[in-house]
Amino acid sequence: MKSNLYRRFVVASQSITWLIGRLLKLRFAVEHHPRGLFEQGRQRCLILAPTHQLVLDPFLIMTAMRYRQWRALIPLRTLATQTFDGPLRWFKPLIRIVYRLEGAVELPPKEEQNTLPEKLHGLLEALASGDVVMIFPEGDIGKEALLPIGTFAPGVVYLQRMSGAPIVPMAIWMSERRWPRRRYVVEIGRPTEIPDSLDLEAGANWLRERTLELYKMAKRDDRRGSGACTPRMGRQRRNLMAKAREIMTSDPVCVGPNDTVQAAAQLMKSNHVGPIPVIDGSGQIVGIVTDRDLAIKVVAEGRAPDSTKVADVMSRDVFTCGPNDDVEQVIHTMEEHQVRRVPIVDEECCLVGIVAQADVATRSGEREKVAEAVEEISRPSDRESA
Numbered sequence: 001m002k003s004n005l006y007r008r009f010v011v012a013s014q015s016i017t018w019l020i021g022r023l024l025k026l027r028f029a030v031e032h033h034p035r036g037l038f039e040q041g042r043q044r045c046l047i048l049a050p051t052h053q054l055v056l057d058p059f060l061i062m063t064a065m066r067y068r069q070w071r072a073l074i075p076l077r078t079l080a081t082q083t084f085d086g087p088l089r090w091f092k093p094l095i096r097i098v099y100r101l102e103g104a105v106e107l108p109p110k111e112e113q114n115t116l117p118e119k120l121h122g123l124l125e126a127l128a129s130g131d132v133v134m135i136f137p138e139g140d141i142g143k144e145a146l147l148p149i150g151t152f153a154p155g156v157v158y159l160q161r162m163s164g165a166p167i168v169p170m171a172i173w174m175s176e177r178r179w180p181r182r183r184y185v186v187e188i189g190r191p192t193e194i195p196d197s198l199d200l201e202a203g204a205n206w207l208r209e210r211t212l213e214l215y216k217m218a219k220r221d222d223r224r225g226s227g228a229c230t231p232r233m234g235r236q237r238r239n240l241m242a243k244a245r246e247i248m249t250s251d252p253v254c255v256g257p258n259d260t261v262q263a264a265a266q267l268m269k270s271n272h273v274g275p276i277p278v279i280d281g282s283g284q285i286v287g288i289v290t291d292r293d294l295a296i297k298v299v300a301e302g303r304a305p306d307s308t309k310v311a312d313v314m315s316r317d318v319f320t321c322g323p324n325d326d327v328e329q330v331i332h333t334m335e336e337h338q339v340r341r342v343p344i345v346d347e348e349c350c351l352v353g354i355v356a357q358a359d360v361a362t363r364s365g366e367r368e369k370v371a372e373a374v375e376e377i378s379r380p381s382d383r384e385s386a
Contacts, residue, residue, distance in 0.1 A: 010075040017062065018065075021059050021063040028181060029184065030060055031186070038072045046166060048061075048168050060172075076133070077134070078103075079120075137156045152204040157203035161194070168188060169210055172184070186218070187214040187217045243327070244324070255276055258311065259309070262306045264276055264294070283350040290315070319339060321345075
């Protein structure tokens with residue numbers, strides 16, 4: 001920012017705005033998943049990339065967080081438009097005052113036809129200072145009615161490439177029911193980086209696909225909260241409403257990202273397992289490594305197993321469930337992402353267990369459901385098996 005004084009002013013302003021934002025809960029039932037994010041202290045150099053539903057999105061996202069989480073993110077620099085349509089154009093002077101108070105980075109007017117470097121210069125400066133920034137990849141709020149998420153612009157990919165900061169994808173789901181309070185769910189993904197092999201347009205599409213997965217999760221969270229998954233009578237339904245913690249294998253074998261793939265292979269052999277979760281020093285899951293990873297990325301490429309690190313070959317896209325999620329949700333995760341094992345993490349994303357297909361079949365009694373899941377998982381896919 002221009003000065004430390006202005007920086008402190010924005011921090012104070014955004015703290016006050018968080019308090020005032022509590023009033024939005026009178027109209028919106030706001031929540032976010034997973035819980036426990038951004039509570040490990042001051043966050044630096046992150047790119048928050050939420051989808052866009054309402055003009056109030058920045059304030060509702062803020063309201064969804066506890067103050068401790070919000071405090072870890074501020075000063076948050078948001079890329080804000082100067083182009084207003086309809087009645088909003090009459091309030092442009094007032095909106096620009098709010099921008100100034102909140103430390104927003106103003107996007108040049110559309111009619112100026114600026115290049116990406118010109119449009120994103122302010123955000124790049126903020127990231128260089130260690131701040132967290134927020135950019136809406138969809139741009140405008142309006143989107144085709146049949147699409148839950150609109151087309152992503154390449155600006156967010158350019159921002160990540162030029163700054164090196166990870167992107168935190170965020171998907172927003174709003175319930176159709178508007179009264180008395182409208183449900184507003186924010187599903188937050190793990191920090192990620194766009195593969196270098198993709199150009200800007202392809203990278204934007206890659207990020208959109210992962211954000212769409214988060215949107216589906218947010219939608220399921222909303223359905224559970226609104227009672228759409230109310231238990232019905234019957235033995236099969238009761239079994240499916242068992243919790244993941246009841247069937248998971250606690251304290252599963254795991255490796256660290258700096259362990260060698262040789263050590264990972266030895267653990268696979270001695271424990272008779274294929275996939276092994278990868279956790280960092282705090283116990284948070286950061287990836288998963290499979291016997292297939294070792295075969296294709298180590299053996300086939302002629303790498304030395306005693307010097308190649310797990311971090312170099314592991315899959316960073318990990319699909320998890322919580323210990324209180326229903327077995328039905330675990331099965332759905334297996335089917336949707338074509339995986340045979342699902343790590344179970346707590347609110348702080350720390351690994352607490354793992355559920356395999358065999359656990360679902362032998363401990364919940366849902367052999368028919370497992371058979372259906374196996375059929376779905378076995379369908380051809382570009383994803384490496386896990």
